[in-house]
Amino acid sequence: MTDTRSRPDTRAKGRAAASARIATDASEKRRRRTGKIFLYAAMSVFAVIFLFPLIFMFVSSLKPDAQILQDIDSPMAFLPVGDISLDNYFGVFDRVPVAQFLFNSVLVTVLTVGLGLIVNSMAGFALSRLAWRGRFVVLAIIIATLIVPFETIAVPMVYWVAQLPTLVIEGGVLKYDFGWLNTYEVQIVPFIANAFSIFLFTQYFSTIPKSLDEAARIDGAGWFTIYRRIIVPLSGPAFATVAILTFLPAWNQYLWPLMVVQREELRPVMVGMQYFFQLNTAWGEVMAYTSLITLPVLIVFLVFQRAFVSSIAASGVKG
Amino acid sequence: MTVTPPTVAAETPQRATRRFRTTKGRETWAGLAMMAPAGILLVLFLIIPVILAFTLSFTNARLISPNPPRFVGFDNFVRAFTNDPVFLQSAWNTFLFALVVVPVQAGLGLLLAVLVNRRMRGVTAFRVIFFIPVVTSIVVVSILWRFLYQPNGLINSMIDTITFGAWSGMDWLNNPQTALGAIIVLSIWQAVGFHMIIWLAGLQTIPEELYEAAKMDGAGPWRQFVSVTWPGLRPTMVFVLVTITISALALFVQIDVMTQGGPTGSTSTIVFYAVRKGYEQQEIGYAAAISLIFFVAVLIIALVQRRLTRDKD
DSSP states (O other): OOOOTTTTTHHHHHHHHHHHHHHHHHHHHHHHHHHHHHHHHHHHHHHHHHHHHHHHHHTTTTTHHHHHHTTTTGGGGSSOOOOOOOOHHHHHHHSSHHHHHHHHHHHHHHHHHHHHHHHHHHHHHHHHOOOOHHHHHHHHHHHHTTSHHHHHHHHHHHHHHOEEEEEEEEEEEEEEEEESSSHHHHHHGGTTSOOHHHHHHHHHHHSSTTTTHHHHHTTTTOHHIIIIIHHHHHHHHHHHHHHHHHHHHHHOOOOHHHHHOOOGOOOOOHHHHHHHHHHHOOHHHHHHHHHHHHHHHHHHHHTTTTHHHHHHHHHHTTT | OOOOOOHHHHHHHHHHHHHSHHHHHHHHHHHHHHHHHHHHHHIIIHEEEEEEEEHHBBBBSSSSOOOOOOBBHHHHHHHHSOOHHHHHHHHHHHHHHHHHHHHHHHHHHHHHHHHHSSTTTTTTHHHHHHHHHHSHHHHHHHHHHHHHTTTSSHHHHHHHHHTTOOOOOOOOGGOOOHHHHHHHHHHHHHHHHHHHHHHHHHHTTOOOHHHHHHHOOOOOOOOHHHEEEEEEEHHHHHHHHHHHHHHTTTTOHHHHHHHTOOOOTTTOOOHHHHHHIIIOOOOOOHHHHHHHHHHHHHHHHHHHHHHSSSSSO
């Protein structure tokens, strides 16, 4: 691995360093090994710090309250020993409609992510591969909106969605009404279009060679066909990135449903959790509930761990 | 959409179809059509609420009210800064929170990234472990840590064990002196893995040859970090600082779940206070004004950070 471009003096210095390295090979090896041990020790300390609350949560969810409090003074707090059962989980299902909450969250998440992938990728396609007047202005506006935190528009948004028209079925008749509060759509529709997703799609699509479009157009393909048959199949990583980045906030939504959904049967898991927690100090059951809504996400994460990490990394690379 | 005078109307259809037939025209139509769904949704649920936040902040609008909103000028802003100690305290708490969280979280994230940025057996497992709190919902994390922070909870029992009973801890969340600090700890714990990954991505853009050259010049690990790693991380640093700052200023869930702003207002934050005013007390106009103040603060801080950390060439 000689760098032919390096100047003679650097090369000479390098050679000198190399020969010095051979002389101290043994001590170097020893130094490296202590370095490695130190690294593993440091990483293990951090691993314990990151894992202990979650292990405590899962373990406690299996114990009755009395035992949780009894074990707290010893390492037993982290071990599934003693009176272990799934009673807390059954208790949760008895007390609140967890199945309904889970259904609501899954429905909201799947629709937000799924529709978002379609809508935002089409917008990204229009912005990156089609020449139409005004697209640069539109792109600039979309990028500018990235600076607006949702928290700043949340309260005015409640006021706004409370006045939007909606269709309702009342006694078998389709009626026209106002107000989106306490619906599924209020939890989904505002989050489908996402400026950051559009931006990511635009970036990714513009790296695909334009000659593919031209070839397809000569074969008589329309723009939508090009999008669907050429660009989408080539953009797996972009779709995965957007799916992951929108999946987590959709599943974890809290502030918004807290304000716009009061009807229990429409609540997502996070808000259902907060209500459950407020009316309940049976810690074992609380831990069972939190475990129940954490495990699915954790499993998804562990399975797609590689995609998760590269998605997060991709979101930060642009600077 | 456009009203054409009758004299021109006769030839307009033909021109329109001809334009539609040209490739250029069809491309424009296709572009607009494919932009439309996202565009309409963004206007409805981003642009209009932003405009609404702006206009409502100059009114006395209420969430449910028989009277139409009335224009009150800068009253809401004057009230916030001169006549509302809770707002000022919330702003101060938010600032304090960000002041601690931003450097500590960015620094810890970088430390973790440097630790796991090497080819070693098992290093991926550590990356995954450090990232696990990030995928755990902040609502879950807040409830869990509320339990850990109890007077007879795990944190106190661990302190008790480590100090051999010399120090038996306290009621962290019910003490105005420690409540915000306790929330800072769990907030860093939850999000640091996210920034570790961003730093890691930045570290991996630094070419290996630079390190080899530095080693040949006899640079030790610290020297390598200062002369090679740190300059190479500049663009990443801007991103990490800006994202941490914005999310730190938006602190809400932890407060809502853990302390409700208490004890004695020691953990109330701007967003928490805006939601309380606007939603619970229905003062939408005032809440919009607070949101606007928050947004301007975010904007200024992000711009200042960008300017301070940008390359000077």
